[in-house]
Amino acid sequence: MQATAYICLVIATLCWGGNSVAGKLAVGHVSPMMLTFLRWFLAVAMIALISVPQLKKDWPVARKNLPLLLCYGAIGYTLFNAMLYSAVQYTTAINVAIEQAGIPMLIFLLNFVFFRTGISLAQCFGFAMTLVGVALTAAHGDLATLLQLQLNRGDGLMLIAIVAYSLYTIFLRWKPPVDWRTLMAFPAVAAMLTSLPLLLWEAGRGAAQWPDQAGWGITLYTAIFPSLLAQILYIKGVEAIGANRASLFINLVPVFGTLLSVALVGETLQSFHMVALALTLGGIAIAEKGRPKASAPTAPASPVD
Numbered sequence: 001m002q003a004t005a006y007i008c009l010v011i012a013t014l015c016w017g018g019n020s021v022a023g024k025l026a027v028g029h030v031s032p033m034m035l036t037f038l039r040w041f042l043a044v045a046m047i048a049l050i051s052v053p054q055l056k057k058d059w060p061v062a063r064k065n066l067p068l069l070l071c072y073g074a075i076g077y078t079l080f081n082a083m084l085y086s087a088v089q090y091t092t093a094i095n096v097a098i099e100q101a102g103i104p105m106l107i108f109l110l111n112f113v114f115f116r117t118g119i120s121l122a123q124c125f126g127f128a129m130t131l132v133g134v135a136l137t138a139a140h141g142d143l144a145t146l147l148q149l150q151l152n153r154g155d156g157l158m159l160i161a162i163v164a165y166s167l168y169t170i171f172l173r174w175k176p177p178v179d180w181r182t183l184m185a186f187p188a189v190a191a192m193l194t195s196l197p198l199l200l201w202e203a204g205r206g207a208a209q210w211p212d213q214a215g216w217g218i219t220l221y222t223a224i225f226p227s228l229l230a231q232i233l234y235i236k237g238v239e240a241i242g243a244n245r246a247s248l249f250i251n252l253v254p255v256f257g258t259l260l261s262v263a264l265v266g267e268t269l270q271s272f273h274m275v276a277l278a279l280t281l282g283g284i285a286i287a288e289k290g291r292p293k294a295s296a297p298t299a300p301a302s303p304v305d
Contacts, residue, residue: 005240009249015230017256024093030215032085042223073190076168083161091154097257122290133279141272
């Protein structure tokens with residue numbers, strides 16, 4: 001079960017690493033809020049094609065948990081991606097990828113504060129390494145800028161995205177016992193609906209851009225891989241090994257995101273990026289190896305197949 005969970009989580013983080021790059025490639029081809037809305041519009045259409053019979057079957061349970069399911073979409077899907085796609089307008093895809101390594105640290109902190117989830121000394125050390133790596137990236141190699149609060153606007157937007165996805169992961173502990181298609185469908189609908197006001201706001205500012213040919217390709221990628229495949233695999237990973245341990249794999253997003261940014265976007269890999277990657281990878285290795293022996297999953301282990 002653990003091996004399967006690891007495979008699911010690695011593939012999910014590969015998709016998310018590509019999402020950071022897709023957001024950067026989208027600049028000039030489709031606007032951030034247009035991309036967010038169309039991404040979830042297409043995702044909903046694809047889910048509907050395979051889910052209607054299952055949705056009818058799960059409706060009695062889903063109806064009782066509708067506010068929670070809609071909250072998943074509004075926070076984990078719409079807010080996170082709207083902030084990420086906006087962030088890459090002002091900062092690099094590499095920065096956005098590496099800064100997502102702050103998600104596991106925040107998840108651990110929230111789990112400890114609200115649920116008193118056990119944390120080992122090794123995990124604390126791993127968190128510290130991750131935090132330094134994220135801070136180094138956000139400060140563009142100069143930690144002194146953090147003391148002066150001179151962060152790039154895009155890096156600030158990514159902080160909001162990090163908080164949003166951390167809350168989404170924590171909320172997964174209360175997910176209802178429904179099929180994975182139902183667990184995807186209702187949040188996806190919520191994401192589509194809650195992204196519409198953001199699109200209208202963008203259009204009101206005269207900043208909305210309908211996708212061109214390249215923009216449609218990027219939109220389709222985000223609808224299929226980060227929106228559907230990655231979310232399904234991440235949920236399965238959380239079910240199998242718990243939110244704390246599963247969230248550590250988000251630290252692989254910087255690795256995939258950085259490699260794809262260099263290969264596809266042509267961004268320059270700076271020395272501080274390499275140091276930050278080493279810190280985040282070291283953090284995940286130490287925290288996973290030094291986890292409490294009796295660590296229990298922090299999300300329900302009910303099957304969604």
